[in-house]
Amino acid sequence: MVDLIKRAKELIETSAVRVVIGYEQGIGNKTRALFVEKAEDAGKLIFDSRCVQNLAVYITKKEIKEKGKMAIAATLPVMRSIIQLASEFQVNDNNLLVLGITAESKLIEFANLVEVETFVHQYQIEIDARNKEMLDKLGKMTQAERWKFWIDELAPCFKCYACRAACPMCYCHRCTVDFNQPQWIPVPSHELGNLEWHIMRAMHLTGRCIDCDACYNACPLSIPINLLTKKMLEDAKEHFGGYQPSLKGDHLMSTYKPDDKENFIH
Amino acid sequence: MSKIGVFVCHCGENISSTVDCEKVAATVGKYDGVAFSVDYKYMCSDPGQSIIKNAIAEKGLTGVVVAACSPRMHEPTFRKVCAEAGLNPYMCEMANLREHCSWVHEKGEATTEKAIDLVRILVEKVKYNQSLNSIKVPVTKTALVIGGGIAGIQASLDIANTGHKVILIEKDPSIGGHMSQLSETFPTLDCSQCILTPRMVEVAQHPNITLYTYAELESLEGFIGNFKAKIRKKSKSLDEKLCTGCGLCTTKCPTKKIPSEFNEGLGNRTAIYVPFPQAVPNKPVIDRIHCTYYTKGKCKICEKVCPTGAIRFDQEDQIVEVEVGAIVVATGFAVKRPDFFPEYGYGKYADVITGLQFERLASASGPTLGEIRRPSDGKIPEKIVFLACAGSRDPAKGIPYCSKICCMYIAKHAMLYQHKVHSGKSYVFYMDIRAGGKMYEEFVRRAIEDDGVNYIRGRVSKIYEKNGKLIVSGVDTLLNAMPVEIEADMVVLATAGVANEGAEELAQKLHISYDPYKFFAEAHPKLKPVETNTGGIFLAGSCQAPRDIPESVAMASGAAVKVAGLFSQDELTREPIIAVVNRQAAPVYSSCVGCFLCVSACPYQAIEKEEIKNRTGDLIKSIAKVNPGLCQGCGTCVAFCRTKSIDIQGYTHEQMYSEVMALLNEY
Ligand SMILES: Cc1cc2nc3c(=O)[nH]c(=O)nc-3n(C[C@H](O)[C@H](O)[C@H](O)COP(=O)(O)OP(=O)(O)OC[C@H]3O[C@@H](n4cnc5c(N)ncnc54)[C@H](O)[C@@H]3O)c2cc1C
Ligand code: SF4
Ligand code: SF4
Numbered sequence: 001m002v003d004l005i006k007r008a009k010e011l012i013e014t015s016a017v018r019v020v021i022g023y024e025q026g027i028g029n030k031t032r033a034l035f036v037e038k039a040e041d042a043g044k045l046i047f048d049s050r051c052v053q054n055l056a057v058y059i060t061k062k063e064i065k066e067k068g069k070m071a072i073a074a075t076l077p078v079m080r081s082i083i084q085l086a087s088e089f090q091v092n093d094n095n096l097l098v099l100g101i102t103a104e105s106k107l108i109e110f111a112n113l114v115e116v117e118t119f120v121h122q123y124q125i126e127i128d129a130r131n132k133e134m135l136d137k138l139g140k141m142t143q144a145e146r147w148k149f150w151i152d153e154l155a156p157c158f159k160c161y162a163c164r165a166a167c168p169m170c171y172c173h174r175c176t177v178d179f180n181q182p183q184w185i186p187v188p189s190h191e192l193g194n195l196e197w198h199i200m201r202a203m204h205l206t207g208r209c210i211d212c213d214a215c216y217n218a219c220p221l222s223i224p225i226n227l228l229t230k231k232m233l234e235d236a237k238e239h240f241g242g243y244q245p246s247l248k249g250d251h252l253m254s255t256y257k258p259d260d261k262e263n264f265i266h
Numbered sequence: 267m268s269k270i271g272v273f274v275c276h277c278g279e280n281i282s283s284t285v286d287c288e289k290v291a292a293t294v295g296k297y298d299g300v301a302f303s304v305d306y307k308y309m310c311s312d313p314g315q316s317i318i319k320n321a322i323a324e325k326g327l328t329g330v331v332v333a334a335c336s337p338r339m340h341e342p343t344f345r346k347v348c349a350e351a352g353l354n355p356y357m358c359e360m361a362n363l364r365e366h367c368s369w370v371h372e373k374g375e376a377t378t379e380k381a382i383d384l385v386r387i388l389v390e391k392v393k394y395n396q397s398l399n400s401i402k403v404p405v406t407k408t409a410l411v412i413g414g415g416i417a418g419i420q421a422s423l424d425i426a427n428t429g430h431k432v433i434l435i436e437k438d439p440s441i442g443g444h445m446s447q448l449s450e451t452f453p454t455l456d457c458s459q460c461i462l463t464p465r466m467v468e469v470a471q472h473p474n475i476t477l478y479t480y481a482e483l484e485s486l487e488g489f490i491g492n493f494k495a496k497i498r499k500k501s502k503s504l505d506e507k508l509c510t511g512c513g514l515c516t517t518k519c520p521t522k523k524i525p526s527e528f529n530e531g532l533g534n535r536t537a538i539y540v541p542f543p544q545a546v547p548n549k550p551v552i553d554r555i556h557c558t559y560y561t562k563g564k565c566k567i568c569e570k571v572c573p574t575g576a577i578r579f580d581q582e583d584q585i586v587e588v589e590v591g592a593i594v595v596a597t598g599f600a601v602k603r604p605d606f607f608p609e610y611g612y613g614k615y616a617d618v619i620t621g622l623q624f625e626r627l628a629s630a631s632g633p634t635l636g637e638i639r640r641p642s643d644g645k646i647p648e649k650i651v652f653l654a655c656a657g658s659r660d661p662a663k664g665i666p667y668c669s670k671i672c673c674m675y676i677a678k679h680a681m682l683y684q685h686k687v688h689s690g691k692s693y694v695f696y697m698d699i700r701a702g703g704k705m706y707e708e709f710v711r712r713a714i715e716d717d718g719v720n721y722i723r724g725r726v727s728k729i730y731e732k733n734g735k736l737i738v739s740g741v742d743t744l745l746n747a748m749p750v751e752i753e754a755d756m757v758v759l760a761t762a763g764v765a766n767e768g769a770e771e772l773a774q775k776l777h778i779s780y781d782p783y784k785f786f787a788e789a790h791p792k793l794k795p796v797e798t799n800t801g802g803i804f805l806a807g808s809c810q811a812p813r814d815i816p817e818s819v820a821m822a823s824g825a826a827v828k829v830a831g832l833f834s835q836d837e838l839t840r841e842p843i844i845a846v847v848n849r850q851a852a853p854v855y856s857s858c859v860g861c862f863l864c865v866s867a868c869p870y871q872a873i874e875k876e877e878i879k880n881r882t883g884d885l886i887k888s889i890a891k892v893n894p895g896l897c898q899g900c901g902t903c904v905a906f907c908r909t910k911s912i913d914i915q916g917y918t919h920e921q922m923y924s925e926v927m928a929l930l931n932e933y
Contacts, residue, residue, distance in 0.1 A: 088861040089888065172909045174857040179910040182923035204908045254867040254906050 003107040004073060007099060008042040011071050017097055018068030021058055023051040033058060037067070047073065047101060053166070054214040056081035060090045060171035071097040077212035079120050081168040084208055084245035086113050090171060117247050125211050125244065127230050134224070135231055151191060154198055156221050159189040163201070163225055166218035169208050176200055202228035207236055207243060207253035268393045269301035271327040272385060273318055274363070275309035275334035281363050282307075284373040285381045290333065290363075294385050297933070299393055301325050309334050315347045322351035329353075329392035333361040333385045354397035356842070356916060361388045383929060390928035394920045398842040403895050405491040406591035407833045408433065412483055412772075415443020417807025417818040418596035419465050424826030425594075426474035430833050433588055434469065435481040435497055438527075440545035441466055443598050444808075445815060447528060449628035449636070452678040452814075453709035459544055459631065466546040480551055484585060486775055487871055489896060490802030491591045491838045499584040503538075503552035508576035511548040515568035515577070516540060524556045526633075530623040532641060533633035538568045538577075543631065552577075592802045592829040595786060596822065597772065599808040602657045602665075602761040610656065610759055611729045616642040617736060618729060618757045621675055628682045638686050640756050647690065647755030650683055651738045652676045653726055654696040657762035665762045667783065669812045672760035673700045677710045679758060680719040693720045693752055695740055703816075722750060729757055763812035777869070778803055785811050796825040804828050843916045844897040845872075845904060847890045858889040858911040864903035865890065872896035873903060 008020040019037050022045045026032035031050045035058075036042050056078045058064050074082060079100060085091050093112045100108040100119060110116045127135070138146055161177075164170040177185045177197060185200055186193035201215075202225075209229040216226035236242055236252055243252040274291045276282035287305040295303030302325045308314050309332055321327060330353065332344045337360040345355035361384045371377040407430050411422045414436030422434045434441070445451075446466075448458035469475055484496040519536035526535040528542045535541075537557040538550045558565035559579060569577040601622055605613055612618045617640045619627075630636040640647055654676055658669040673696065680692045699721070701707040713719045724747070726740035735753040742748050765784035766772075773780045778798040779787040786809050789797040796804050804825035807818035832838075849856050855878050865873045876891035890911070892903075904912045904919075913919055 088863065090859075090861070172859050173854075174909045174911075176908055176910055179919075182920055184910075184919070184923065249862075249866065251863055251866055254863040256867055256869040256902070 004047060004099065004101075005042050005045050007107065007109065008036050008045055008071070009039045011097070012036060012039045012042065016069070017071040019064065020045075020071045020073070020099075021055050021064070022073035023047060023053070023055070035064070045073070047105060051075070052213075052217060054078055054081055054168050054212045056085065056168035057166060057171075057214070059096060060085060060168070065095065069095055069097065071099055073099050073101060074116075075101050076103070076120070076123060077210060078168075079116050080125070080210035080245050081212065083113065083117050083120055083247060084210060085168060085171070087245060087247055087249040087251070088208075113247060117245075121244055121246075125233065125242075127211065127233065131227065131230055134227060135234060138227065138231070150195065153223055154194045155191060157189055157194045157198070157223055159187070159194070159197065160220065162218040162220060163215035166214040167205070168212075168214070169205055170201075176204070198225055198228060201225070202232055205229050206232040207240075207251060208245075209233060210245060268299040268329055269325060269327050270299050270329040270331060270389055270392055271318070271321045271325060272300055272303040272389065273309050273314075273321075273330070273332045273334075274303070274305035274385070275314070275332065276305065276307045277335055277364055277368075278308065281334070281368040281381075284368045284371060284377050285363060286378040287381075289378055290381050290385060293382050294389065297386065297389055300389060301327060310340050310343055315343075318344070318347050319351040322348065322353050327353065328357065329395055330358040331361055331385060331388045331392055332358065333363045333381070333388075335364040336360075336362050356398040357392065357395050359388045359392050359395070361385045386933065387925045387928045390924040391921045394918065394924055395916075398915055401840040401842050401844070401894055402837045403491055403840060404837055405833060405835060406493070406589045407431065408588070408590045409592045409594060409829050409833075410435070410493070410495055410588065410590040411594045411596060413443070413595065413597035413807075413809065414438075414441030414469070414477075414479070415596060415598045415807060415818070416445045416462065416465075416815055417598065417809075417822040418443070418594070419462075419469055420819045420822035421594045421596055421806045421826045421829075422469055422475050423465065423472065424823050425829050426472045428826075428830040428833070430474065430830065432472075432475045433478065433497075433590065434475055435478045435483065437480070437482050438541065439480050439502070439539075439551045440541050440547070441469060441477070441479060442542075442544075442546070444622070446542065446544070447530070447622060447629070448625050449630070449632070450678065450682060452674045453703070453705040455678070455681075457630070459629075463544045466544070470546045477547070478586070479547060481586075483772065483775060486593075486777075489870065489898065490800075491832070492895065493590045493593060493802065495588050495590055495593075497586045497588060499586060501554075501578075501581040501583050502550075503554070503557075503578055503581050504550060505576045505578050505581075506547070506549055508574045509549045509572075510574060510576075511540075512573065513540065513550070514571050514573065516550055518567050518571045520565065520567060521556055521558050524553065529626045529633050530620065532619075532623055532626050552579075592804065592832050593776070594804045594806050594822070594825045594829060595772075595776065595778070595798075595809055596806040596825075597766055597769070597809045599763050599785075599812055600766050601763055606657060606663070606761070607759060609728050610653070610726070610757070611731070611736070612759060615729070615731055615736060615757075616640070617647070617755065618759065621672065621679065621758055621760045624679050624758045625675075628679070628686070636686070638683055638756075645755070646687055648687075649752065649754045650680075650690060650692050650756045650758065651726075651736075651752055651754040652680055652692065652694045652758045652760065653738075654694065654760050655725075655762075656759035658760075659697060660762075663762075665764065665783070667811075668700060669760075669763040670700070671763060671812055671814050673698075674703075674706060674709070674814065676758075676760050677701075677713040677719070681713045681717050684713075684717040684719060691720070693722060693738075693754075695722050695724055695726050695738075697723070697725065703814075724750065763808065766809070769809070776800065776803055785809065796821055796828060802832065841899070841916075842894075843899040843914060844894050845892045845899065845901070845912050845914050847892060848911050848913065853886075855887050856889045856911060857909045858907075859909055860888040860890070861908075862888075862890060864906055864912065867902050867906045869900060869902060870896050870898050872898070 011017045023031045024034035024044045098110045098116050185196050272294045274287045291303045291305040302321045345358050348358040349355040363381050367381050409425045409432050411418045411434045422432045426432045445462050451458050481499045484498040487494045515538045519538045521537035525531040526533045538552045540550050554560040626632040657663050701710045724741045724743045738752045742750050769784045778800050788795045806822040806825040872893045878887045
């Protein structure tokens with residue numbers, strides 16, 4: 001990633017941005033996020049197939065935003081997140097520069113978010129084959145079997161909220177679970193409380209989730225919670241024609257349309 | 267600590283016959299926070315109201331639950347009682363023991379238990395109620411009338427005559443609607459144009475009416491008293507101020523073979539045209555689809571001949587924005603046309619025509635100057651057959667309803683035919699004769715008895731051509747389904763009256779409801795026939811269901827009175843049941859993160875962005891803000907907000923939660 005290192009160095013040196021967000025070598029075989037604020041740190045930047053964390057999660061953080069203009073090394077899922085976040089007024093051209101990384105690991109610097117959007121729109125969001133198979137399997141189960149599947153899967157969840165912390169779309173300062181007057185979603189981790197939390201999470205991500213799997217990768221118990229959001233992705237496609245994050249902000253689930261047929265209500 | 271008073275009403279015996287009201291009052295009286303609990307035969311009566319007032323004064327109640335009928339019935343009554351006793355009216359709630367319990371269950375333990383549950387829910391809710399004040403909004407005293415048929419004309423004139431301004435928009439080049447196409451009208455046989463034209467002229471000349479023809483509603487925002495409408499004035503390719511209506515252009519236009527809409531295709535018109543001689547306004551428009559200049563790029567003859575230089579080929583559609591306080595929808599209806607009746611050969615045989623076409627043939631200003639002549643060869647038909655219920659009352663055709671006007675106009679048509687063709691023979695095939703109305707039955711009897719029209723009860727299965735005659739083959743159900751065949755020269759179909767094309771889109775623009783047939787829905791079939799479910803929007807005429815002229819006019823006057831009533835106030839009082847985005851102290855300001863998904867979700871465009879700035883003017887945070895004038899309290903935003911930053915006053919999260927918990931928890 002010589003190009004990336006060179007460009008990051010320039011950006012910091014010329015004060016074009018205050019911080020460059022990318023990946024560095026972590027402990028063991030893991031990679032982790034790096035925040036380059038000094039030119040000499042740019043050399044630590046790496047990029048390879050292990051770099052799957054969705055870095056877009058940082059660009060809405062107060063501590064990072066406060067530093068000034070940000071640049072971010074962004075793979076396709078990260079770029080999708082950025083466009084969704086821009087449509088929700090969380091980032092804009094004034095505070096973010098996108099250094100895109102293509103599937104072939106090539107660096108492309110985008111002049112603005114419109115260019116990022118154009119790039120992103122070349123690719124449809126597709127559920128991978130393994131998960132698709134799992135969804136089909138779940139779909140074929142009886143209601144009772146499916147209920148048991150989820151109760152069993154979610155039982156061990158101890159509500160560490162790592163999934164929430166890893167998700168770029170969970171930028172709310174006050175999550176619904178943190179709302180305690182009244183406490184709609186119970187805090188303790190018990191069967192029903194866990195189910196409520198995960199259903200709520202999936203609902204809040206419907207029409208917004210860009211299927212990066214950050215939640216699943218973050219879960220210390222490897223609970224397949226991404227199946228819930230993937231199922232919502234499928235349903236969104238089946239009932240509303242699907243979506244791509246877009247700067248126009250025609251949010252799939254939260255745009256009032258007088259001609260909405262609501263024929264999915266049976 | 268709350269001091270809540272509970273007042274359980276027997277509603278005569280409506281509630282007490284299945285619910286043990288004394289037990290409800292006694293049980294609820296023991297709950298935490300309930301300071302007073304009583305039952306009484308009629309809470310809404312004067313003595314009943316006094317019980318509530320006295321309890322508020324004597325016990326110092328902080329909240330009131332009236333367990334009685336539906337809040338739709340008496341919530342205003344009891345809130346007023348509380349206000350009169352010095353308690354904020356929004357501290358009063360109603361538990362619906364009648365519709366939700368006593369009326370739908372048998373007498374018994376469980377019914378009383380349910381009644382107790384219903385009261386307890388509200389007791390817990392009232393503990394979280396807060397004093398609220400009603401909202402006042404100004405009223406824009408201008409009405410928008412959509413559609414310039416007889417209904418729209420009458421509504422406009424009636425509203426304008428109360429001294430208020432009216433904007434009337436009509437999609438066609440002239441006002442008049444279907445009535446302008448009719449020859450004579452039942453049940454008096456007076457000439458349609460003769461009674462209509464003076465009203466059309468009155469509209470054009472009325473100082474309080476602004477008329478936009480060739481115009482349609484583009485979009486509508488706002489709410490009762492405060493609508494903002496965008497009107498698209500379609501380009502007429504004409505400077506209306508310069509045009510004197512001399513009509514020279516229409517005589518010189520070389521594109522002359524366009525089927526005239528006004529004459530239902532039985533005559534032709536030019537590309538620059540006035541739909542009919544009595545049109546209002548009497549100025550032409552260019553039909554760009556057919557005009558040689560717009561299609562081929564060459565011609566402009568009208569421009570050359572126009573003595574005042576009024577033609578404007580480059581004129582564009584214009585969007586006019588208006589503010590209005592009320593809207594009357596009077597967009598009328600349509601009749602079923604060709605290819606809907608393959609079994610009757612419509613569209614295949616030139617001499618099978620619709621009722622509306624017959625009107626044009628019978629009209630003195632029509633293509634035959636009022637003589638009944640066949641479209642095919644211009645011969646006067648010696649035998650004519652009229653078919654009632656063509657499409658109507660036919661579930662297989664998707665029109666199970668009765669179009670209502672056809673029985674009457676068929677009698678009229680047959681009568682007009684007999685008056686004009688003395689030697690002719692006329693037949694009517696009918697299912698039933700529906701002649702309910704003043705002088706209507708007499709009118710039909712006249713057709714049968716005085717004018718000798720042959721009425722045959724039965725349906726026609728098919729019509730086919732043989733030796734230049736139309737063979738109408740059906741059965742006479744009064745003669746044991748005996749087959750009947752008539753060799754006719756002409757057949758007139760009373761085709762079903764249906765909703766306009768585009769009615770659905772218009773309803774969606776206006777946020778009003780419509781029935782399965784796309785006719786606009788009234789708010790109540792009996793008690794609110796001209797209101798819609800959307801405040802400030804009213805219905806007149808046949809856009810609500812097929813209607814004849816007297817009914818359309820009556821509805822129009824009814825709608826006009828509703829508008830005038832609305833305009834008699836300077837301010838409207840609205841319930842404060844609206845959404846509010848929370849505000850907190852600095853540095854948080856609000857739990858809102860400014861994602862603004864609520865903005866696109868709100869059906870009433872009631873949510874705006876608010877920028878919070880520091881003293882030096884730097885932006886600290888953007889958050890959502892609800893415009894109390896626009897919010898309808900639907901709650902959509904509340905459901906969407908992930909940070910739970912929005913509450914509906916009177917239905918807050920805490921109130922709803924306490925209700926749910928009251929139901930789930932053991933007592
Ligand atoms: C063959 C026939 C014979 C009849 N004979 C009689 C009779 O003898 N006596 C009798 O009492 N009744 C008779 N009627 C019924 C009569 O025609 C109706 O009662 C009357 O026309 C209803 O008036 P209206 O204003 O509601 O609707 P319409 O006459 O349909 O007028 C609606 C107007 O709204 C306009 N419009 C529609 N959509 C829009 C839009 N989106 N924006 C702006 N403008 C719009 C239309 O162009 C039209 O000008 C007859 C009907 C038919 C079909
Ligand atoms: S341009 Fe020609 S065709 Fe068009 S309206 Fe004028 S005269 Fe008719
Ligand atoms: S010729 Fe000119 S003035 Fe005369 S009607 Fe036509 S447009 Fe109007």
